[in-house]
Amino acid sequence: MTRWQYQVALGLIAPWLLWDAWRRYRHAPPGQRRLLEQFGRLRDGLPRGGLWLHAVSLGEVRAAAMLVSALQARWPNLPIVISTTTETGAEAARALGLPHFYAPFDLAFAQRRVLAHLRPRLMVVMETELWPNLVREAGRAGVPLVIANARLSDRSYDRYARWGGGLLREVLSGVELICAQSAADRDRFLKLGAPHAEDCGNLKFDLPVSEEAVPVPAEHHLTWLAASTHPGEEAQVLAAHERVRAHYPEARLILVPRHPERAGEVSRLVDRSGLSVGTWAPDQPPGDRPAVEVVDRAGLLAGLFPEVPVVFMGGSLVPVGGHNPIEPAAVGRAVLHGTAVQNFRQVFAVLGERDACCEVADSEALATAVIECFARPERWAATGARARAVIAEHRGAAERLVERLVERLASWLD
Structure with a gap:
């Protein structure tokens, strides 16, 4: 040009x-x-x-x-x-x-x-x-x-x-x-x-790194977070959540579209899947929460990472290139991610070398990984501790x- x-x-x-x-x-x-x-x-x-x-x-x-x-x-x-x-x-x-x-x-x-x-x-x-x-x-x-x-x-x-x-x-x-x-x-x-x-x-x-493990609130022990998802990815995440709930019926998903203006579209997709859906609200009693909560506002992810034990980083099961895993890792939350992470290849490579993240190939593998994280929380917490250490070192x-x-x-x- x-x-x-x-x-x-x-x-x-x-x-x-x-x-x-x-x-x-x-x-x-x-x-x-x-x-x-x-x-x-x-x-x-x-x-x-x-x-x-x-x-x-x-x-x-x-x-x-x-x-x-x-x-x-x-x-x-x-x-x-x-x-x-x-x-x-x-x-x-x-x-x-x-x-x-x-x-x-x-x-x-x-x-x-x-x-x-x-x-x-x-x-x-x-x-x-x-x-x-x-x-x-x-x-x-x-x-x-x-x-x-x-x-x-x-x-x-x-x-x-x-x-x-x-x-x-x-x-x-x-x-x-x-x-x-x-x-x-x-x-x-x-x-x-x-x-x-x-x-x-x-x-x-x-980013500030916690010196100690950040405890997960009791009501979120069987909750996982799908962060910064894109069109075509939410359907895969919901399919994975259905498989997770077959093993853990009380499991919940907090779904955060990359662009909050898509929250209505994503909520309708959840509704068509047959899962109960609502808008995420921090003060809602645990017993009243639906199977899937959709976040409809920007700027909330930083506060959600310390609350939820299992994080999937979106933009990676579709050809977007992934999003940055540093922020969850800084609070001791290792991430699950797809194979399309070229936008942050160096960061994911550093984490992967230390077994401080987990790659999944598709929706089925994502479900298997989430189930494993829920079944062995101490092991996944140790993975998060390694992620936090990697961030501190760099x-x-x-x-x-x-x-x-x-x-x-x-x-x-x-």
Whole structure:
């Protein structure tokens, strides 16, 4: 792709961008409505002359929290402002106590306006937000840009290698430093033409790790959690749950679709399967709970992982690529997962080497694994303890990233 083709494509989707800005405005909570932020018109009061941190959604914000703590320890007087793309990310950002705004669309004039308003000394983008106009305008404004916790899945690498062309090389050349999650991610960026990429480790390993096993509440001993599931996967999970209930009739399933707006669709699927279904509610008496509870809100998984002894990580029985197992592992919950985990291959490989997770090939194997976990809880708890130990051993990515910033960017920050 060339820059000219990219700009034409942006022009063609401009009506959709206007509609999306209006949709976000209408659905934003009272007091958080920002109609024109995505076109670069920021409100007054945002800190200037500091660090602009961009994180797309909830997962990126959680990883960014580890980096923010390390940055504030190194530069306590450095103002930090965070932008997100999604509302769930915005909620998480506000919970960190950081000034927040919605990231602009990648329109050159919008990026220029934000940079002129904030006048940042440094911009850090979480994971892989390679927006051509953002990188170009940051370079023109003299703002060094770092990609933190960067990763490239097999699919993304193939797509960039095939379609990126000269525009991709131009974008990568404008990035001051790419701090990759793993050596494999670093090598992919270098093959695509990045001039500076290093293996700094995965920030998500820096999640707080419990020193001791997290006890499971009594009412959840025969409960399992299917986290971040996708279309085509829920049917397999429900089939597995039917087999589990043939052995343990009181077994319950908490089902969390990756996209909470699908909760109604998933609930109807459960109902058609013949299993009793309800919406998950933490204060519901154990005796009143149905066979399957569907979670219809985002941001609840972190609180569910310590509550449930058996966790299946979704996106892995369908060709999505899996989701990150670090968060449950950090509280001592090993995960069951399918074979499609290419998005987090390095993390699953590290856990698998220590027998700290369990791969299942299909619905039947998933049912067998859950039954085994319920039958031998001490053994599965020991697997979770190994998972927690693996996470503890790999901590330190935030400090390594800050050291890279000190080495390369101290003239901007000190």
